Amino acid sequence: MKYRPDLDNVPEEIRAYIESLEAKLARLQGRQSAPSPAADKTAAPEPAEPPTTINLITISKDGYVKRTPRHFYSRQKRGGMGVFDLETADSDHPTLLTLADQSDTLLLFTDDGRGFRLPAGKIGEAEVRAKGQSLRDLLQLRPHEQIVAALPADQTGYVVLVSQRGWARRVRHNYVGSNLIQGISFHDVKEGGPLAAACWTNGQGDVFIMTQEGKGIRFNEAQIPARGCLGMRVDVTDRVVGVASVTAASGVLLISEDGKGTIRLMSGFSANKAPGAGGKIAIKSDRLVGGATVTAQDDIFLISRQGKLIRFLADDIPPKEGVVQGVNCMSLRHDEVVGLGVSRG
Secondary structure, three states: OOOOOOOOOOHHHHHHHHHHHHHHHHHHHHHHHHOOOOOOOOOOEEEEEEEOEEEEEEEEEEEEEEEHHHHOOOOOOOOOOEEEOOOOOOOOEEEEEEEEEOOOEEEEEEEEOOEEEEEHHOOOOOOOOOOOOHHHHHHHHHOOOEEEEEEEEOOOOEEEEEEOOOOOEEEEEEHHOOOOOOOOOOOOOOOOOOOEEEEOOOOOOOOEEEEEOOOOEEEEHHHHOOOOOOOOOOOOOOOOOEEEEEEEEEEEEEEEEEOOEEEEEHHHHHOOOOOOOEEEEEEOOOOOOEEEOOOOOEEEEEEEOOOOEEEEEEHHOOOOOOOOOEEEEEOOOOEEEEHHHHHHH
């Protein structure tokens, strides 16, 4: 459709109905455009960049996982509407994005605090708009266990784990290496509630913990003892949504559910002398989805609850030292951003 009427002044329930029909139409068009069995099976969609072995891996709330080569996703300008990527039931929305080479191994952590290793190549490659496969066919997950973090495995340094209530723990790389016992526990949910986020660190920098209400705290990672400690004091109405490894020169991408985001420069966010404080405002938002350390050359991927995905350069977002509301990164109508991923430039 080349022309779409302005729906801004249409009642919300009617606009939601129209957008649900648009979503169904897009999915039907995707199925109809798929090649028939008699078609040339060697034909492939035209790539948006030179073919690469880097894959976008999407995980849904109920544990469906999909791996699709990155070159099938065109880069847009920030603020676009994106394309439909993951086809799942309405109750099973996307929750997590990560990017990895098909030869890489993923390090996965669940809300129960358990860790798993999964070779990316074991995830079946799927086309854009596919449903994917159940992670429960690949991992021994508990009935209601959800993946909350997906990192590249076999790095050096430490993995920092943070719970919803702000409890932090630092795990040395050899404990999550190739000898990892699948499903081993790294976090006790009695200390700080379910696990919420994880990141790699080099062992010498700071960590930046962020919450849904847009608050953050930065402190030296070496202050986290082996058994863990309270990294951030979190209000009862709030919860941790992300953690990133930073230095004074870093910029952290912060994305809200409404599609707005900013790159918060750590040069304007002073470090605390110790963990355990209440944090301070990092972005004007009470619906922060998460964040990640980025550079201007990185590609940003955002996915919405309805499975729409957009890709754009981090350089499209102006970095800020102070507290701002952010700029429009993804155009949404009766939808919300639920996950983000970064592809290093």
